[in-house]
Amino acid sequence: xxxxxxxxxxxxxxxxxxxxxxxxxxxxxxxxxxxxxxxxxxxxxxxxxxxxxxxxxxxxxxxxxxxxxxxxxxxxxxxxxxxxxxxxxxxxxxxxxxxxxxxxxxxxxxxxxxxxxxxxxxxxxxxxxxxxxxxxxxxxxxxxxxxxxxxxxxxxxxxxxxxxxxxxxxxxxxxxxxxxxxxxxxxxxxxxxxxxxxxxxxxxxxxxxxxxxxxxxxxxxxxxxxxxxxxxxxxxxxxxxxxxxxxxxxxxxxxxxxxxxxxxxxxxxxxxxxxxxxxxxxxxxxxxxxxxxxxxxxxxxxxxxxxxxxxxxxxxxxxxxxxxxxxxxxxxxxx
Amino acid sequence: xxxxxxxxxxxxxxxxxxxxxxxxxxxxxxxxxxxxxxxxxxxxxxxxxxxxxxxxxxxxxxxxxxxxxxxxxxxxxxxxxxxxxxxxxxxxxxxxxxxxxxxxxxxxxxxxxxxxxxxxxxxxxxxxxxxxxxxxxxxxxxxxxxxxxxxxxxxxxxxxxxxxxxxxxxxxxxxxxxxxxxxxxxxxxxxxxxxxxxxxxxxxxxxxxxxxxxxxxxxxxxxxxxxxxx
Numbered sequence: 114x115x116x117x118x119x120x121x122x123x124x125x126x127x128x129x130x131x132x133x134x135x136x137x138x139x140x141x142x143x144x145x146x147x148x149x150x151x152x153x154x155x156x157x158x159x160x161x162x163x164x165x166x167x168x169x170x171x172x173x174x175x176x177x178x179x180x181x182x183x184x185x186x187x188x189x190x191x192x193x194x195x196x197x198x199x200x201x202x203x204x205x206x207x208x209x210x211x212x213x214x215x216x217x218x219x220x221x222x223x224x225x226x227x228x229x230x231x232x233x234x235x236x237x238x239x240x241x242x243x244x245x246x247x248x249x250x251x252x253x254x255x256x257x258x259x260x261x262x263x264x265x266x267x268x269x270x271x272x273x274x275x276x277x278x279x280x281x282x283x284x285x286x287x288x289x290x291x292x293x294x295x296x297x298x299x300x301x302x303x304x305x306x307x308x309x310x311x312x313x314x315x316x317x318x319x320x321x322x323x324x325x326x327x328x329x330x331x332x333x334x335x336x337x338x339x340x341x342x343x344x345x346x347x348x349x350x351x352x353x354x355x356x357x358x359x360x361x362x363x364x365x366x367x368x369x370x371x372x373x374x375x376x377x378x379x380x381x382x383x384x385x386x387x388x389x390x391x392x393x394x395x396x397x398x399x400x401x402x403x404x405x406x407x408x409x410x411x412x413x414x415x416x417x418x419x420x421x422x423x424x425x426x427x428x429x430x431x432x433x434x435x436x437x438x439x440x441x442x443x444x445x446x447x448x
Numbered sequence: 449x450x451x452x453x454x455x456x457x458x459x460x461x462x463x464x465x466x467x468x469x470x471x472x473x474x475x476x477x478x479x480x481x482x483x484x485x486x487x488x489x490x491x492x493x494x495x496x497x498x499x500x501x502x503x504x505x506x507x508x509x510x511x512x513x514x515x516x517x518x519x520x521x522x523x524x525x526x527x528x529x530x531x532x533x534x535x536x537x538x539x540x541x542x543x544x545x546x547x548x549x550x551x552x553x554x555x556x557x558x559x560x561x562x563x564x565x566x567x568x569x570x571x572x573x574x575x576x577x578x579x580x581x582x583x584x585x586x587x588x589x590x591x592x593x594x595x596x597x598x599x600x601x602x603x604x605x606x607x608x609x610x611x612x613x614x615x616x617x618x619x620x621x622x623x624x625x626x627x628x629x630x631x632x633x634x635x636x637x638x639x640x641x642x643x644x645x646x647x648x649x650x651x652x653x654x655x656x657x658x659x660x661x662x663x664x665x666x667x668x669x670x671x672x673x674x675x676x677x678x
Contacts, residue, residue: 142558345539351497352551352598353527356520442499 147361154365157338158373168334168370173377175327176421179320180409181382186316188407189309202279204265204286207293214291215263221289222265227273227282232266239264262293324424331370331428332435335363339436351442360433367429368422375421379414449475449606449637450496455505457491457661464661465491468505471656471667473639475605478632479666480648481641483658489641492658493608496639497529498522510605527555530599530636534611536591538583544570544594545579551602569601570594573627589620596627600636607631609640613647621647 158165204222206215212235223231234242239261244250253260269282283295339346342362349359386408397404409417450473457466465488473479481489494500495507498514507514510528517525530551538547545566552562570576573593575586583591592612599607609628613621625647632638639656642648648655656666 138558139556142556145559146553146556344537345541348537348539348550349554350523351526351531351537352554353523353525354554355523358523358554442497 150361151365154362155369158366158369165370165373168330169373169377171330172327172370172374172421172425173381175323175330176374176378176417176424177381177385179316179323180378180417181385182312182316182319184382184386184407184409186309186312188404189305189312191407192305192404201297202267202269202282202286203296204267204292205294205296206263206265207291208262210263210291212263215265218289218291219265222267222286225285227270227278229268229270231268234264234266236261236263327374327421327424328428328431331367331425332432334370335367335429335432336436338366339363339432339440343440346437346440347442350440356437359437360430363433363437364426364429367425367427367432369425370428371422371425372418374425375418378421379409379417382409449473449477449510450639451506451508452492452495453506453508455495455502455507457488457495457500458503466495466502466658467661469658469661469663469667471663473637475637476632476635477654478628478638478651479640479654479656480651481639481656481658482643482645482648485643487658488661489658490610491661493531493610493639493641496606496608497531498525523554527551527602528604528606530602530604530607532592532595532599532607532609532612534614536583536595538591538594538598540582540584542582543580544575544583544586547583547594548579548598548601551598555602557602565601566597569597572600573597588615589617589623592616592620592624593627596624600631605636607636607638609638609642611642612640613642613644618646622650625651 206218210218215233215235219231219233222228236259240253240259243261244253267282267286269279273279273282279297283297286292286295346359386406390406393404393406450471452469452471455466455469456464458464469488469492481492483489491500495502495514496509498517502515509525512525514525539550548566548569549562552565557565567576567579570579573596575590575593575597578586578590583594586594596612599609607628612628613624616624621644628638628640629651654666657664
């Protein structure tokens with residue numbers, strides 16, 4: 114009748130070839146179909162709101178945990194970056210240096226292009242400050258001699274504040290005469306950096322594990338959906354549905370699970386941020402730190418939801434790959 | 449349109465479902481496939497629909513050799529074959545209209561064409577007024593006619609039916625046979641597997657008889673192997 118049976122099996126293009134703009138028409142019908150399947154899949158999820166909500170929540174929790182840690186990590190890295198930029202080099206001159214010599218050394222260092230400023234703290238002045246600040250006046254009196262050396266507080270140029278250039282400056286200053294000790298107080302910063310490195314790896318490992326968990330959860334949910342719609346799959350295969358056609362609704366289901374899970378994760382993160390922000394601000398104020406937990410922002414939220422949808426889609430894909438091929442209309446006819 | 453050349457089908461044990469079957473059905477031909485239970489009727493239909501592959505011999509449908517057909521081409525072959533089942537295989541989670549529309553959706557037909565063609569098919573089987581109903585609300589005969597509408601909605605050149613009148617009274621059976629006859633008159637090759645000897649005799653059409661996997665009557669001598677296909 115309509116189709117010439119001697120031709121190669123009908124591909125979708127064949128049906129549209131008779132119309133005016135076949136490719137356009139074909140594309141529109143393809144998109145229409147996608148839209149229809151997407152809507153039907155969403156409606157299917159909404160028809161069982163409790164079950165869907167539970168899956169969304171599981172996914173949301175699994176996603177929120179690594180993302181929250183990631184946010185904490187970014188905030189911590191922000192702290193260390195802030196401190197690195199205010200790096201100062203403290204130089205202690207040898208005890209036998211006179212005030213005159215100390216001033217000359219200060220001038221000499223100041224003339225270097227990599228230096229913004231040099232502040233000389235003379236030993237008498239240092240002693241006075243220490244006496245005032247420490248309350249150890251009596252002990253200092255007992256010492257008799259001033260035990261403190263002249264000190265230079267050196268601030269490097271902004272472009273000389275990387276670890277390598279600071280190290281070069283240290284070597285340069287150490288090479289000068291009458292310099293006893295050069296100290297860059299970045300030790301605690303290095304420790305913080307080391308800790309954030311460990312935390313970063315832990316976060317990534319956790320993200321991978323929880324991502325896998327999300328894929329498995331969605332895979333299992335979609336497997337049940339496939340079982341529930343076995344008849345539909347059989348009929349679709351019988352009337353000539355391609356694998357892609359049969360797969361499509363389930364992939365959309367996975368993506369919608371991902372969308373819901375991503376939104377739940379975002380809500381959880383925003384809620385915890387709101388809850389934690391007050392105490393953190395107080396703690397940061399105690400440390401005179403600018404530290405604040407960074408929120409997700411629009412880009413972050415969009416990325417979170419897109420990743421969640423991809424994970425859901427991937428989970429559905431795994432389930433579909435494993436279970437859809439098993440459903441073949443072999444047992445349909447009896448006798 | 450449908451051609452079997454020395455086709456045998458063995459299942460993994462030593463159970464042989466079909467032995468060297470030869471026949472040829474032309475365009476617009478209507479034939480019955482009959483035989484006792486387990487004679488191989490279903491296997492024969494499954495081979496045409498590529499639900500099974502032959503162990504030996506060749507199955508050709510619409511000029512296409514199914515033996516060498518790659519797996520991903522199978523859906524496109526099935527779009528040329530309408531199938532009517534004894535148990536209808538209708539989906540009860542959607543309307544009659546949506547059931548009948550499935551073959552068209554699978555092919556990616558534009559929505560407005562789907563509406564037109566589904567209504568034409570439903571009109572043909574006399575169920576146009578019931579398109580919005582759930583198949584569950586219909587009688588057995590009506591459900592069978594919905595199945596037929598679905599099988600013919602994309603105007604396939606081949607129509608297979610497996611016990612289409614199995615559960616129906618004689619009057620309904622006659623109505624459905626009348627439909628099949630009309631389809632064959634417009635060029636569709638129709639093959640009906642049935643036990644219903646009275647019906648077959650009444651129709652007086654070609655009859656392929658299977659006995660323990662051998663075609664003992666109705667085969668063609670077109671290909672070597674003869675009537676009994678030994």
